[in-house]
Amino acid sequence: MxxxxxxxxxxxxxxxxxxxxxxxxxxxxxxxxxAKTTKGRVYTAAQATRGEALYMSLCVSCHPPATYTGAVFLTWQGRSLGELLDFLQEKMPKNDPGSLTAKEYADVMAYLLKLNKMPTGRVDLPADGKLLRAITIDILP
Ligand code: HEC
Incomplete structure (x- = not known):
């Protein structure tokens, strides 16, 4: 017992x-x-569509969408979406830098992710540099 x-x-x-x-x-x-990457469903299809409209009116005159896939965009591989946001806010559109709201820049980035065939999810990419810094760009197949 x-x-x-x-x-x-x-x-x-x-x-x-x-x-x-x-x-x-x-x-x-x-x-x-x-520790998220851009492969982790970090934006929505609707957001990318909003970003596409902005891109077509504000960015396409200097960059055709093809610029954002393949070799040129690979320079961003391994960096964070926060760095990309900083770059866009400081430098783009080249003729009027910083003219979009943070949310609009996030929408444009969602479109760039879509161009790179990143999977969509249910939550928009945040318009917050700190949160975006936690997401690594990983566009390799
Ligand atoms: C008036 C022309 C012009 C417009 C409009 C413009 N860009 Fe640019 N962009 C450039 C040039 C020139 C470069 C090369 C880097 C530099 O000179 O700063 C560049 C570089 C970039 C880069 C970094 C290099 C690369 O290809 O990865 C990104 C990302 C970018 N632009 C995104 C955008 C986005 C998004 C918009 C719209 C919100 C935009 N640009 C609007 C001219 C422009």
Whole structure:
């Protein structure tokens, strides 16, 4: 009887230990998931459509959309969307830098992601530099 109770105690102890280990591992999983890339469904199709309209009126005169796929855009590979936002806000459109709202710049970036065949999700790309800095540009196939 005593031995059996000891067995139950041990089983419980091992069970609790396993639960603790699993919870810790889950924690790591979530931390990994928080390190997002542009492949992680970070914008919506509707947002890219809004961005396309802006792009066609404000950017296309100097950059045909093809500029944003392949070799030229690859210079952004591994950098963050926050850096891209900074660049756009400071320099683009070249003839009137900073003339869009942060939300409009985010919409244009969503369109650039669409051009690069990034998967769409259910939440718009945020218009917040700090959040965008946590998303790495990964446009390699
Ligand atoms: C008047 C012409 C002009 C307009 C309009 C313009 N750009 Fe540019 N853009 C340039 C030039 C020239 C460069 C090369 C870098 C430089 O000189 O700063 C450039 C560079 C860039 C780059 C970095 C290089 C690359 O191709 O990856 C991005 C991204 C960009 N533009 C996005 C935009 C977006 C988005 C808009 C619209 C909101 C826009 N541009 C409007 C002229 C323009």
């Amino acid at each position: 005593r031995q059996r109770r000891f067995g139950i105690l041990m089983t419980t102890a091992v069970g609790l230990w396993l639960a603790a280990v699993t919870t810790t591992l889950d924690g790591f999983g979530q931390a990994a998931a928080a």
